[in-house]
Amino acid sequence: MRSETERRWAGGRTGLWHNCDFTEDRRLNYRRLDHGRLSSGRSLLPTLALMCFALAYVASVWAQHSDLVVTDAWARVTPGSDVAAAYLTLRNVGKKAVTVVSVDCSVAGMAMIHETTLKGGISRMRPHEQLVIPPSATVKLEPEGLHIMLHSLTKPLAPGASVPLVLRLSDGTSVQVEALVRPLNAQ
16 A cells, blocks of 8 residues: 555656656666666766767777778888888778878888889889778789888887877778788798
8 A cells, every 4th residue: 555645646647757666766776877876876977987988999090091991001121220111001991082091100200102213123112192092992002112111210110019090081080000010921
């Protein structure tokens, strides 16, 4: 049997008190829900913070250029030198050309796209200003061709380590990639 108070609460009420058993425990649980707490009494704050962090992470991934896919990123170890080269494959899966305007690397003082050419038996390396990847095209940065030069390394590169690279695109977005360090004789 319900008490007079319980009957008053039940009469015409909807919402949180609707269709519930009126025990003191359940009222406290419902009140906890009203005040930002789960029914077990734990706060919703950690859950909300985790959700915000997850949404921020997803937004940062979406902020990267989704039409440029980077694969096979690696760098060659160069013992006793503060210069190294990084190689990778760029694939444009979009319907518009993608232009890489610069490269950043946190373990190098400067990172630049270079191109090696062979003319008359002489190898020449020159900076490559912008790298345009046409729609549905793939561009390989590989030894003896296009590559990323890393100058003024802040620490020696060791095989198995990774080198963080950030490709800056003409539309203001960027693509982050980790290049695996391979031994000196790697191809």
